[in-house]
Amino acid sequence: MDNLLNKEELEFAEHMREFYRTEIPEDIRYRQAIGSEEGTHDDVVATQRILNKHGYAVPNWSVASGGQDWTPVQRHIWLNEMQLACVPQPLAFNASMVGPVIDTFGSQEIKDRFLPATANIDIWWSQGFSEPNAGSDLASLKTSAVKQGDKYIVNGQKTWTTLGQYGDWIFTLVRTDPNVKKQAGISFLLIDMKSPGLTVRPIQLIDGGHEVNEVFFDNVEVPVENLVGEENKGWTYAKFLLGNERTGIARVGESQVKLARAKAYAAATKTAKGSLLNDPAFSARITTIEAELKALEFTQLRILSTQVAGADKPDPRSSILKLRGSRLQQDITELLTDIVGPQGLDFVDSREVRTKFTTLPHGAADALKTYFNYRKVSIYGGSSEVQLGIISKALLGL
Amino acid sequence: MDLELTDIQQELGATVARLLKDKYDASAREAILAGELGYSEEIWQQFAELGLTSLTIPEEFGGAGMGFGEVAVVMEEFGKALVLEPYVPTVILGAGLVEALGTDAQKEEILPAVAEGAKKLAFAGYEPLARYELASPSTTFADGVLNGEKVSVWGGDAADTFIVSANNDGVLSLFLVDAAAAGVTVDPRRQADGLGSAAVLFENAPATPLGAGDPSAALEYVIDTANAALAAEAVGAMESALAMTADYLKTREQFGVAIGTFQSLQFRASECYALLEDARSMALYAKLAIVQDPDGTSKERHRDVLAAKLVIDSSSRHIMQESIQLHGGIGMTMEYPIGHYAKRLTVIPRTFDEQGTVNQELADLGGLVEPAAADL
Numbered sequence: 001m002d003n004l005l006n007k008e009e010l011e012f013a014e015h016m017r018e019f020y021r022t023e024i025p026e027d028i029r030y031r032q033a034i035g036s037e038e039g040t041h042d043d044v045v046a047t048q049r050i051l052n053k054h055g056y057a058v059p060n061w062s063v064a065s066g067g068q069d070w071t072p073v074q075r076h077i078w079l080n081e082m083q084l085a086c087v088p089q090p091l092a093f094n095a096s097m098v099g100p101v102i103d104t105f106g107s108q109e110i111k112d113r114f115l116p117a118t119a120n121i122d123i124w125w126s127q128g129f130s131e132p133n134a135g136s137d138l139a140s141l142k143t144s145a146v147k148q149g150d151k152y153i154v155n156g157q158k159t160w161t162t163l164g165q166y167g168d169w170i171f172t173l174v175r176t177d178p179n180v181k182k183q184a185g186i187s188f189l190l191i192d193m194k195s196p197g198l199t200v201r202p203i204q205l206i207d208g209g210h211e212v213n214e215v216f217f218d219n220v221e222v223p224v225e226n227l228v229g230e231e232n233k234g235w236t237y238a239k240f241l242l243g244n245e246r247t248g249i250a251r252v253g254e255s256q257v258k259l260a261r262a263k264a265y266a267a268a269t270k271t272a273k274g275s276l277l278n279d280p281a282f283s284a285r286i287t288t289i290e291a292e293l294k295a296l297e298f299t300q301l302r303i304l305s306t307q308v309a310g311a312d313k314p315d316p317r318s319s320i321l322k323l324r325g326s327r328l329q330q331d332i333t334e335l336l337t338d339i340v341g342p343q344g345l346d347f348v349d350s351r352e353v354r355t356k357f358t359t360l361p362h363g364a365a366d367a368l369k370t371y372f373n374y375r376k377v378s379i380y381g382g383s384s385e386v387q388l389g390i391i392s393k394a395l396l397g398l
Numbered sequence: 399m400d401l402e403l404t405d406i407q408q409e410l411g412a413t414v415a416r417l418l419k420d421k422y423d424a425s426a427r428e429a430i431l432a433g434e435l436g437y438s439e440e441i442w443q444q445f446a447e448l449g450l451t452s453l454t455i456p457e458e459f460g461g462a463g464m465g466f467g468e469v470a471v472v473m474e475e476f477g478k479a480l481v482l483e484p485y486v487p488t489v490i491l492g493a494g495l496v497e498a499l500g501t502d503a504q505k506e507e508i509l510p511a512v513a514e515g516a517k518k519l520a521f522a523g524y525e526p527l528a529r530y531e532l533a534s535p536s537t538t539f540a541d542g543v544l545n546g547e548k549v550s551v552w553g554g555d556a557a558d559t560f561i562v563s564a565n566n567d568g569v570l571s572l573f574l575v576d577a578a579a580a581g582v583t584v585d586p587r588r589q590a591d592g593l594g595s596a597a598v599l600f601e602n603a604p605a606t607p608l609g610a611g612d613p614s615a616a617l618e619y620v621i622d623t624a625n626a627a628l629a630a631e632a633v634g635a636m637e638s639a640l641a642m643t644a645d646y647l648k649t650r651e652q653f654g655v656a657i658g659t660f661q662s663l664q665f666r667a668s669e670c671y672a673l674l675e676d677a678r679s680m681a682l683y684a685k686l687a688i689v690q691d692p693d694g695t696s697k698e699r700h701r702d703v704l705a706a707k708l709v710i711d712s713s714s715r716h717i718m719q720e721s722i723q724l725h726g727g728i729g730m731t732m733e734y735p736i737g738h739y740a741k742r743l744t745v746i747p748r749t750f751d752e753q754g755t756v757n758q759e760l761a762d763l764g765g766l767v768e769p770a771a772a773d774l
Contacts, residue, residue, distance in 0.1 A: 004399050005399055006399065030773075264771035264774050284757040284758065287757050290705065290760075292709060299676065305402060306402075362773055388668040389665075395671055396664075398663075
């Protein structure tokens with residue numbers, strides 16, 4: 001996209017490109033590039049602290065809270081170049097979820113208390129939104145917070161809490177008024193995960209990993225000063241947060257890197273006709289994904305370009321970014337799985353084997369696991385069906 | 399970064415849209431289609447007056463000397479109204495080839511006449527049973543005359559002058575042939591979408607070489623430009639087809655409710671919308687590929703246009719099929735306009751190539767993403 005950028009934007013892109021490749025340690029970027037899960041937590045923390053030192057961890061926050069006065073195009077470049085350089089992104093729960101909510105709706109006191117530690121990932125945040133019976137219908141959540149003096153008493157259960165095993169604090173949607181319309185009785189509460197009565201239970205996923213958790217609240221006491229904004233306004237804040245979640249969800253840069261990796265493995269895979277990359281049916285599958293990924297990139301740029309022209313509201317076309325971005329991410333994981341072949345069907349943690357055996361093919365340790373793991377991307381952040389519903393209503397008027 | 403249309407382009411689009419709104423609604427189009435020509439000479443003259451036939455012709459030859467950005471705007475409007483007149487054959491293919499390859503005298507003779515709306519052109523490249531092959535024609539040129547048969551000559555029913563590809567002593571060359579010359583037999587055909595075409599027989603037809611030298615690069619450039627123009631046209635047609643379909647879903651009632659309240663139909667329409675946005679993005683991508691390569695020398699241009707065509711074609715196919723399905727039986731009738739969009743959106747993807755070949759050629763060019771793995 002360089003040829004579409006003006007001089008300042010191009011200089012900015014070159015600066016970020018250089019920065020990521022010189023300031024973020026090579027071993028972290030390497031692990032990210034080959035899909036290794038080893039060191040996920042430490043790599044995220046180390047990277048975010050380096051970014052934060054240079055003011056690049058939370059550019060989307062207000063300048064007063066440590067953000068950058070960037071244009072939408074600059075923000076896009078910042079993120080896209082990060083993905084192309086295989087730099088682990090700042091923890092989304094901190095940088096694009098709770099941070100912006102506190103920054104936008106919190107009191108000065110709560111900002112001072114949480115934002116610096118959130119930017120520097122001194123606090124690892126978890127997300128307490130979904131419940132067993134509140135998925136796409138999030139507003140039907142039941143976890144209750146009853147005010148008693150200067151405390152809320154919280155009872156209930158959250159689920160799908162990603163990386164909750166590392167969580168220091170959890171930002172939580174709780175029901176503070178059960179007697180009004182479901183959206184009108186929700187509040188946004190910050191809860192210390194070391195509080196008595198709070199337990200985290202791992203959920204094993206079909207990818208063989210432990211990524212998500214259930215969080216139980218049994219009479220957990222939360223000081224009232226941990227409420228963000230006003231009581232019963234939590235749904236407004238949640239919608240704001242989920243709107244942020246959708247921007248950047250196209251993950252074009254990341255998909256380009258994964259596709260480049262798949263193509264390199266395909267080129268190195270010998271077949272009777274040359275390499276897998278020369279196989280007509282296989283190469284047609286690749287070119288189709290490449291062309292669709294280019295379409296997604298340009299849809300993102302078109303949306304950005306109108307934002308530059310002054311539109312401030314979230315663009316309903318963002319739903320297309322989520323819908324298409326999810327499918328392409330999934331298609332690429334499937335492509336990689338098929339390139340690795342039968343040896344990719346064993347669940348292994350690394351390519352290493354016992355002495356005298358042949359090392360497993362590239363991608364053998366992560367292709368199929370990522371394929372299973374990425375079934376999530378069309379479910380989280382507003383499922384594909386939720387996006388189709390938005391398109392139908394907001395863009396087609398049905 | 400600025401991907402928006404310029405003020406001039408917006409104005410041009412609005413002007414064309416106004417003309418087509420006045421003169422080219424469904425019933426006017428039907429009347430044109432039912433006429434002897436299958437297109438309207440009066441409309442063609444209005445295109446000329448508006449400067450559409452002279453849009454890309456250099457100023458020294460009586461044109462406006464504009465770029466492809468303006469063409470794309472015009473083509474999108476043409477797509478919305480399903481314009482029948484032979485604009486791509488004359489202005490994009492014909493004048494494009496003359497400008498790229500012709501001698502000064504040939505340009506002087508042909509381009510001002512095209513600009514004024516006084517001359518129509520057609521490119522005669524395809525031959526019987528040879529699908530989209532252009533590189534090795536069976537038609538031959540020797541001793542100043544052409545012999546051979548050309549088919550699927552878009553705009554060939556209306557052309558005053560043909561640009562014909564032929565084997566000239568083992569070398570691919572292009573020739574100018576007067577449609578009225580002795581030895582030229584034109585068999586006018588009508589495509590499924592109503593656009594005019596022809597099969598043309600050349601029997602010792604007098605022909606003049608178009609310029610000199612290998613025309614392959616210019617041919618590829620001009621067809622890329624035409625494909626980018628069709629991409630814009632397809633976007634316009636898809637936009638109209640989807641708007642029409644969404645309206646139908648809102649008004650058609652069954653089981654006592656508008657059928658657009660059914661989630662299964664909403665989701666299908668939404669998927670069409672996403673495909674339209676994909677197509678819009680790739681029409682833009684194709685446009686940039688052409689605009690950023692004014693002298694036709696870029697190595698990436700052809701590859702980029704192929705990638706765009708892949709997406710445009712699958713979006714066209716899906717939206718065309720779903721438009722009929724979501725309309726139900728009424729979508730099958732000639733009387734109702736949606737079927738006409740479906741026809742154009744069926745022809746466009748098959749005009750200069752079809753999906754399988756495009757896919758393979760794109761793969762042979764290495765695709766869009768450079769292979770790279772950190773552990774290799």
